[in-house]
Amino acid sequence: MSVIHNIFFFILAIGVLVTFHEFGHYWVARKAGVKVLRFSVGFGKPLLKWTRKTVEGDQIEYVVALIPLGGYVKMLDEREGDVSETEKSRAFNNQNISKRIAIVFAGPAFNFILAIFLYWLVFMMGTTVDRPFVGETETGSIAASAGFEIQDEVLLVGETAINSWNEFRLEILNQGLDGGTLDIHVLATDGNEYTRALAFGDMHLLADEGDIFTHIGFSQWWPQLSVEIGGVIEGSAAEAAGLQKGDVILQADKVEITQWKSLVDAIRKKPNKSMEFMVLRDNDKTIVNIVPGTRKTDDGEQGFIGAYQHVPEEVRQLLVTHIEYSPFEAVSKAVVKTWDMSTLTLRVLWKMVSGEASLSNISGPITIATYAGVTASIGLISFISFLAVISVSLGVLNLLPIPMLDGGHLFYYLIEIIKGSPVSEAFELRGQQVGIAILAVLMSVAIFNDIQRLVQ
Numbered sequence: 001m002s003v004i005h006n007i008f009f010f011i012l013a014i015g016v017l018v019t020f021h022e023f024g025h026y027w028v029a030r031k032a033g034v035k036v037l038r039f040s041v042g043f044g045k046p047l048l049k050w051t052r053k054t055v056e057g058d059q060i061e062y063v064v065a066l067i068p069l070g071g072y073v074k075m076l077d078e079r080e081g082d083v084s085e086t087e088k089s090r091a092f093n094n095q096n097i098s099k100r101i102a103i104v105f106a107g108p109a110f111n112f113i114l115a116i117f118l119y120w121l122v123f124m125m126g127t128t129v130d131r132p133f134v135g136e137t138e139t140g141s142i143a144a145s146a147g148f149e150i151q152d153e154v155l156l157v158g159e160t161a162i163n164s165w166n167e168f169r170l171e172i173l174n175q176g177l178d179g180g181t182l183d184i185h186v187l188a189t190d191g192n193e194y195t196r197a198l199a200f201g202d203m204h205l206l207a208d209e210g211d212i213f214t215h216i217g218f219s220q221w222w223p224q225l226s227v228e229i230g231g232v233i234e235g236s237a238a239e240a241a242g243l244q245k246g247d248v249i250l251q252a253d254k255v256e257i258t259q260w261k262s263l264v265d266a267i268r269k270k271p272n273k274s275m276e277f278m279v280l281r282d283n284d285k286t287i288v289n290i291v292p293g294t295r296k297t298d299d300g301e302q303g304f305i306g307a308y309q310h311v312p313e314e315v316r317q318l319l320v321t322h323i324e325y326s327p328f329e330a331v332s333k334a335v336v337k338t339w340d341m342s343t344l345t346l347r348v349l350w351k352m353v354s355g356e357a358s359l360s361n362i363s364g365p366i367t368i369a370t371y372a373g374v375t376a377s378i379g380l381i382s383f384i385s386f387l388a389v390i391s392v393s394l395g396v397l398n399l400l401p402i403p404m405l406d407g408g409h410l411f412y413y414l415i416e417i418i419k420g421s422p423v424s425e426a427f428e429l430r431g432q433q434v435g436i437a438i439l440a441v442l443m444s445v446a447i448f449n450d451i452q453r454l455v456q
Contacts (some may be wrong), residue, residue, distance in 0.1 A: 024110030028147030111395030126324030129164035141217020234305020403431035
């Protein structure tokens with residue numbers, strides 16, 4: 001997947017989210033009678049700029065700027081320049097406290113509204129998902145101690161119904177974040193339902209970087225199938241070597257292969273090293289030599305050839321399910337999903353502040369760009385879901401009481417309500433300096449984590 005591909009969908013995603021956020025400020029400001037001077041998506045040098053006259057007779061400048069990491073709505077304000085007597089009533093700083101709160105809160109609120117709309121689309125359009133089958137658990141792990149058996153299908157986590165493997169993962173994080181014991185209701189292969197108790201104790205799921213399911217000991221179940229090639233990726237090492245759909249791998253470097261996982265493990269150990277495969281093709285055995293490509297992972301460099309396994313349709317039907325709701329049902333699902341993601345985001349942030357979650361879990365623009373590209377490649381529903389998650393994050397982060405963010409301004413207004421007068425310009429200036437420092441530290445940590453993931 002090219003860097004340009006990732007950058008394009010990153011800019012698209014950020015552009016949509018920032019535009020919607022700033023439109024919230026813009027729309028409520030105009031409804032409140034405040035004069036808007038400029039609506040900018042991005043910072044820095046303008047790439048596009050035009051002016052439009054409103055029904056009120058105002059000339060508003062619209063800008064698309066070079067740096068897409070944010071935006072702003074500039075309003076008439078006596079603190080930023082001279083304002084004529086005839087327009088003082090339309091200056092932002094002269095509005096009553098309720099109007100100013102509404103204008104500032106509108107940005108994050110519109111991000112939550114956008115998330116609800118995006119989740120509504122996802123739930124209404126429907127998605128095909130992996131059913132929550134548990135695979136082999138790691139010996140001595142929390143999952144193994146709870147008695148999970150191969151092909152247990154998860155039905156409930158606590159009181160929450162589970163329909164997919166991803167829902168299972170999310171609910172484990174959501175309900176297990178504070179430790180303790182979590183009941184998992186499963187359907188076993190014998191046809192009976194059981195409750196498995198995951199005893200986290202004082203374990204902090206986000207204390208270390210990496211997959212929380214690996215820490216717990218879970219793996220996803222996959223049936224044992226013949227090692228038959230279902231297809232090869234265009235431009236891959238497998239295609240270059242002549243590997244074909246329908247080929248059955250018998251040996252890799254003279255070692256018998258009976259499971260797809262064994263084949264994958266063998267290839268991962270040989271990045272950029274020639275491998276000899278014995279292949280059964282049209283009832284004849286033939287030798288195919290392939291030099292696996294290499295890619296960086298958390299465990300170092302790994303080989304890959306760009307081929308995927310053939311999965312019979314009856315097995316595919318067993319492994320996946322389609323989830324779809326009516327437009328009315330999708331609304332309530334979307335609201336609940338947005339609320340759950342918002343509260344989970346806040347809880348994770350608090351865990352980081354309190355030291356119970358590693359700062360290595362913070363991601364920066366490089367990681368977000370990568371996920372934007374990956375989800376776009378998977379499909380429209382996947383990309384829309386990604387946008388919804390980021391929109392929730394943007395809404396929550398902007399409500400934090402950090403100067404320079406919307407939450408910082410709301411905090412100033414809370415002080416104003418308590419003391420009966422606005423905070424001083426000196427206090428606000430010092431707050432801005434603190435806010436810049438906090439944001440600079442957070443961005444530095446995020447970018448550092450991104451670079452660490454790239455070089456590992």
